[in-house]
Amino acid sequence: MRAGENNRHLTGWLLASPLTLVLIFFLVLPIAMIVVVSFWKATEFSIIPAFSWENYDFLFGSPVTYRVFGNTIKYALIVWACTLLIGFTVAYFLAFHVRTQTWQIALFLLCTIPFWTSNIIRMISWIPFLGRNGLANSALISAGITDEPLEWLLYSDFSVILAFVHLYTLFMVVPIFNTMMRIDKSLIEAAYDGGASGFQTLTNVIIPLCKPGIMIGTIFVVTLVMGDFVTVRFMSGSQSANVGRLIQNDIALLQYPSASATAVVLLITVLMVIGILLRFVDIRKEL
Amino acid sequence: MTTKKLSRRGLLKGAAAAGAATAFPAPMIWAQNIKDVTLRQFGTGVSNLNEVAQKVKEDLGFTLEMTALDSDAVTQRAATQPGSFDIADIEYWICKKVWPTGNLQAMDVSKIKNYDKIVGIFKDGKLTPESTIAQGTAPHTVGFTDGPDGTTFADQQTNWMTLIPTIYNADTLGIRPDLIGRPIDTWAELLNPEFKGKASILDISSIGIMDAAMVCEAMGEIAYGDKGNMTREEIDKTMAIFTEAKRAGQFRAFWKTFDESVNLMASGEVVIQSMWSPAITAVKSRGIDCVYQPLKEGYRSWGGGIGLSKNLSGLELDAAYEYINWYLDGWVGGFLMRQGYYSAVPETSKNFMSENEWGYWFEGKEATDTITNPFGDAMAQAGEVRDGGSFEERMGSVACWNAVMDENQYMVRKWNEFIAA
Numbered sequence: 001m002r003a004g005e006n007n008r009h010l011t012g013w014l015l016a017s018p019l020t021l022v023l024i025f026f027l028v029l030p031i032a033m034i035v036v037v038s039f040w041k042a043t044e045f046s047i048i049p050a051f052s053w054e055n056y057d058f059l060f061g062s063p064v065t066y067r068v069f070g071n072t073i074k075y076a077l078i079v080w081a082c083t084l085l086i087g088f089t090v091a092y093f094l095a096f097h098v099r100t101q102t103w104q105i106a107l108f109l110l111c112t113i114p115f116w117t118s119n120i121i122r123m124i125s126w127i128p129f130l131g132r133n134g135l136a137n138s139a140l141i142s143a144g145i146t147d148e149p150l151e152w153l154l155y156s157d158f159s160v161i162l163a164f165v166h167l168y169t170l171f172m173v174v175p176i177f178n179t180m181m182r183i184d185k186s187l188i189e190a191a192y193d194g195g196a197s198g199f200q201t202l203t204n205v206i207i208p209l210c211k212p213g214i215m216i217g218t219i220f221v222v223t224l225v226m227g228d229f230v231t232v233r234f235m236s237g238s239q240s241a242n243v244g245r246l247i248q249n250d251i252a253l254l255q256y257p258s259a260s261a262t263a264v265v266l267l268i269t270v271l272m273v274i275g276i277l278l279r280f281v282d283i284r285k286e287l
Numbered sequence: 288m289t290t291k292k293l294s295r296r297g298l299l300k301g302a303a304a305a306g307a308a309t310a311f312p313a314p315m316i317w318a319q320n321i322k323d324v325t326l327r328q329f330g331t332g333v334s335n336l337n338e339v340a341q342k343v344k345e346d347l348g349f350t351l352e353m354t355a356l357d358s359d360a361v362t363q364r365a366a367t368q369p370g371s372f373d374i375a376d377i378e379y380w381i382c383k384k385v386w387p388t389g390n391l392q393a394m395d396v397s398k399i400k401n402y403d404k405i406v407g408i409f410k411d412g413k414l415t416p417e418s419t420i421a422q423g424t425a426p427h428t429v430g431f432t433d434g435p436d437g438t439t440f441a442d443q444q445t446n447w448m449t450l451i452p453t454i455y456n457a458d459t460l461g462i463r464p465d466l467i468g469r470p471i472d473t474w475a476e477l478l479n480p481e482f483k484g485k486a487s488i489l490d491i492s493s494i495g496i497m498d499a500a501m502v503c504e505a506m507g508e509i510a511y512g513d514k515g516n517m518t519r520e521e522i523d524k525t526m527a528i529f530t531e532a533k534r535a536g537q538f539r540a541f542w543k544t545f546d547e548s549v550n551l552m553a554s555g556e557v558v559i560q561s562m563w564s565p566a567i568t569a570v571k572s573r574g575i576d577c578v579y580q581p582l583k584e585g586y587r588s589w590g591g592g593i594g595l596s597k598n599l600s601g602l603e604l605d606a607a608y609e610y611i612n613w614y615l616d617g618w619v620g621g622f623l624m625r626q627g628y629y630s631a632v633p634e635t636s637k638n639f640m641s642e643n644e645w646g647y648w649f650e651g652k653e654a655t656d657t658i659t660n661p662f663g664d665a666m667a668q669a670g671e672v673r674d675g676g677s678f679e680e681r682m683g684s685v686a687c688w689n690a691v692m693d694e695n696q697y698m699v700r701k702w703n704e705f706i707a708a
Contacts, residue, residue, distance in 0.1 A: 043696075046388065064704045071707075131554050151484055154556070155540045237540020238490045239533070241707035249706075252359035253492070253699050254366060254384070 038260035055261035072242040076225045079164040083221050087172025095180035123163045130154040155237035163235045168224055172217035179213030215281045226270055321349050324606045329354040330376025334454050349606050375594045379426040383691040391594040393432045393447035398608050401615040404632045409452040410444055414682050423515025423688035426590040450592030451611050452631035454623050457586035457681045461562030465576045474505035474584050478532050487551055487560035490541035492702035494689055497587050498561040499525050505584045515690030526701045530708045564627045572664050581675040585686035624648050625661050651677030
């Protein structure tokens with residue numbers, strides 16, 4: 001009996017160990033390294049192991065940091081709101097308006113087709129479209145809507161957010177669609193029978209039951225947008241910056257300690273955001 | 288190519304058969320052994336071309352692996368991954384960041400066959416005996432070190448070179464004459480409100496700040512002590528002028544890669560911007576009018592060279608010297624000059640260019656026939672002359688060299704603020 005229990009313990013440890021080891025080597029150790037390096041000093045051509053608050057001092061002492069973090073959060077919030085609205089609508093349509101499962105699957109696959117190409121290609125294809133002499137502007141001018149090309153279509157916050165929404169909406173659709181499909185249809189019938197209007201059913205039944213899906217989608221979108229630097233660089237024509245670009249610049253200029261310090265602050269910010277989100281929904285319970 | 292040369296490989300074979308050393312001052316190399324040598328070279332896309340690697344295989348017999356990266360990646364690799372390369376093809380201003388890491392070894396000048404023919408710019412800084420030395424990190428200031436193990440730069444020529452110069456050019460602003468419709472002759476035009484929302488500058492701080500300085504000086508706003516080594520106050524003033532222009536919407540976008548600059552210009556998003564000479568050619572080859580405009584304040588110049596990894600020794604090191612000697616021997620020079628760059632040893636390149644090509648690219652003469660680049664694209668028609676004129680005219684009006692300043696870290700931070708502004 002004792003031996004059997006011991007055995008079970010051992011088996012448990014053994015079963016858990018591969019994943020634990022993988023996580024230690026590929027997640028915990030790199031992050032620990034980044035934290036350590038963030039306290040080092042650097043010159044043009046060398047990194048000096050030391051313990052110094054210099055990087056953090058500079059980071060928190062510079063108005064640029066606050067502006068850039070503000071910008072990052074602004075992008076995250078706007079993109080989150082847009083993807084949620086579009087993602088929820090698409091998922092709602094797929095789950096409740098499309099009658100047969102065949103069509104649901106077919107339309108769902110249709111949504112994923114753009115994702116068969118690379119992120120960068122999907123993003124860059126917006127540039128000729130939105131440009132001064134691009135398709136969008138030619139169409140607007142020939143339709144008589146504007147006389148002059150709209151300059152703000154490209155290399156602006158608008159184009160950055162447009163690209164983000166385009167790139168990341170699917171990450172909202174999938175989890176929301178997933179939770180919607182599990183909603184017991186009889187609950188909706190019951191709401192109708194009880195005299196609830198369509199809108200009341202939506203707010204009182206469907207949205208609360210979709211919360212885990214919304215939350216998972218939110219975590220995807222927020223972390224992706226906050227960590228992104230490529231989209232911001234290309235779509236703003238390098239004219240705007242978010243935290244990712246700050247880190248990228250530092251790395252390009254061999255300022256690894258300073259890049260690490262910024263990365264640590266970004267990581268803490270993202271973890272805080274996720275922590276707050278998880279207070280609203282207990283994902284483990286809901287799944 | 289007009290002259291036929293005895294191939295190096297043929298020479299090597301002959302030498303091996305006779306059991307004698309090669310005809311060059313490099314130590315004995317046996318043709319059979321050298322075939323097994325592989326040298327790994329990396330550098331920017333300008334000069335890391337597969338054609339060169341192929342020709343090396345043909346002429347010298349060993350294998351050269353080329354990796355093309357952008358300037359920042361080049362710096363990173365040279366500074367942080369010394370084991371990953373044998374030959375570093377880097378720019379002189381990058382040398383200032385990379386040399387102190389000790390990842391490169393100094394080169395023995397006495398083994399360089401064509402050393403005497405290398406242009407003065409890389410040796411004493413002077414194109415002609417009378418010329419003045421431009422501001423910035425002029426190549427000769429970081430071109431020499433005190434000895435085989437030197438980690439600092441020597442003030443004058445020594446027997447030990449940090450980089451062997453290979454390629455250089457004079458840069459200026461690119462414009463779209465069809466969209467501007469009037470002559471442009473000064474750097475100050477970049478911030479002219481007439482081009483609001485249609486100007487661009489490159490987002491590589493070490494180079495961008497130099498262009499910015501050329502503009503501020505031309506506007507008469509700032510008189511620099513040395514544009515290539517600014518004081519904090521000068522950096523602040525420069526970035527303030529550019530930040531103000533950015534906030535006022537002067538710039539359409541900033542570019543970081545070659546392709547971006549080409550697309551900005553070709554699509555008409557931008558009509559005036561800092562640009563590189565092959566990017567101008569790329570725009571032109573799409574049938575769009577684009578000019579590399581000579582400006583009265585002069586050019587911002589850059590130079591590149593090849594350095595040897597600290598880890599090279601024995602046969603590999605000998606092969607690397609062979610390669611350097613071959614590089615300066617003219618074939619590569621001709622290849623580079625036919626793209627609009629200059630070779631460090633123009634004399635030998637002449638042997639590999641036609642009279643028409645030499646006249647157009649080097650002497651600033653009218654082309655007598657169509658000028659094509661090494662890839663066969665037409666670069667100019669008969670009757671056209673090169674922008675900026677001859678070699679002496681262009682390299683003689685260099686105002687400053689790409690540089691790494693003493694206040695580099697401060698400058699980088701200010702540049703980041705400018706981008707985030």
